[in-house]
Amino acid sequence: MQAAEATKLQQQWKAKGSPPCEHPRLAKEYYLSSQTGDKVCMTCGEDFSPAELKQMGR
Template sequence: MQAAEAAKLQQQWKAKGSPLCEHPELEREYHLSMNTGDKVCTTCGEDFSRAEWKQMGK
């Protein structure tokens, strides 16, 4: 998922009142064609560092 797309998801999630998200699915985050090393929740747009998503087991 592109970082700009993740930012849009984050804004939409905040507009919904920022309900609790279980982060059911994460995708690798890219800035243009470069992998940032982070992963992004496809539901709420929250991004997680490599250490965070490894700890989550995702």
């Protein structure tokens, strides 16, 4: 998922009142055509670094 798409998802999620999200599906994040190393929740747009994913057990 492109970083700009993730930002758009985050804005839409905030407009819904930022309900809790269990982050059921994560996708690799890209900036232009380069991977950032982060993953993004395809539901709410929150991005996670590799260290955060490790803490989450993912």
